[in-house]
Amino acid sequence: MRALLMYRNQDFDPDQSLRYYPTYGDRKIDPRERLLPHERALIQDLELDPLLGAMANGDEFLLEVAERALLSGLRNDLDTILYRQGALKDCLRNPTVVQQLYGLAVEAIDGTRRRWWDMTGHYTSTVLYAALDLLEASLSILRKLRGVAEDQAGRVESEAFSNLFAMLRKELSDEYLGTVKK
Numbered sequence: 001m002r003a004l005l006m007y008r009n010q011d012f013d014p015d016q017s018l019r020y021y022p023t024y025g026d027r028k029i030d031p032r033e034r035l036l037p038h039e040r041a042l043i044q045d046l047e048l049d050p051l052l053g054a055m056a057n058g059d060e061f062l063l064e065v066a067e068r069a070l071l072s073g074l075r076n077d078l079d080t081i082l083y084r085q086g087a088l089k090d091c092l093r094n095p096t097v098v099q100q101l102y103g104l105a106v107e108a109i110d111g112t113r114r115r116w117w118d119m120t121g122h123y124t125s126t127v128l129y130a131a132l133d134l135l136e137a138s139l140s141i142l143r144k145l146r147g148v149a150e151d152q153a154g155r156v157e158s159e160a161f162s163n164l165f166a167m168l169r170k171e172l173s174d175e176y177l178g179t180v181k182k
Contacts, residue, residue, distance in 0.1 A: 005087050005160045006069065007080060039071050086158035097152045097161075104148070108141045139180060146172040 006012035043049060048070065056063035073081070091098045112134065149168035156162055 003164055005164060006084060008083050008159070012069065012072075039067075042071070043067070083158075083160060087160035090156045090158045090161045093157075094152065094155050097148065097155065100148050100152075101145075104141055104145055108138065111137045111141070135180075139177060142172050142180075143177060146177075 002011050004011070043052070052063060052066050052070070055066045073084075076084075146168055149165040149172075153162070153165040153169065156165065
């Protein structure tokens with residue numbers, strides 16, 4: 001399942017710029033580095049740290065993704081920019097929708113982390129129980145996600161969010177969720 005909120009036909013890759021700049025001078029770039037030196041300089045020159053900080057609101061993951069998304073935009077064509085602006089307009093008109101989606105993502109990640117340690121046990125029954133618990137929690141998140149898509153589909157206008165919600169309603173049907181539950 002691909003969200004396609006940043007690009008019409010491809011996923012957003014926060015490490016994409018590292019493919020364009022695999023080395024910096026005589027030093028190979030480590031993909032785990034957050035920013036390349038010239039990118040950090042650009043952020044300082046344009047004084048973007050307050051903007052990025054406000055966007056992230058203390059969330060390091062959001063800060064890293066916001067930096068990458070902002071910097072990757074330097075290579076976008078007009079069609080991609082207009083596509084993203086449409087999605088942004090939906091975000092500004094419907095902030096609770098975006099907050100709900102982000103909240104579900106955080107809930108899914110946190111739930112997976114908590115349950116993962118239970119699956120590292122030595123007893124088969126413990127691992128099986130933890131795996132079933134994780135699957136049930138994941139199904140709950142998927143149901144909530146589909147619920148957001150059903151409730152909010154009429155509120156969005158952008159191609160990006162309209163396609164996302166249509167895909168969620170189609171791919172997370174009662175039939176599919178029932179099959180997974182079985």
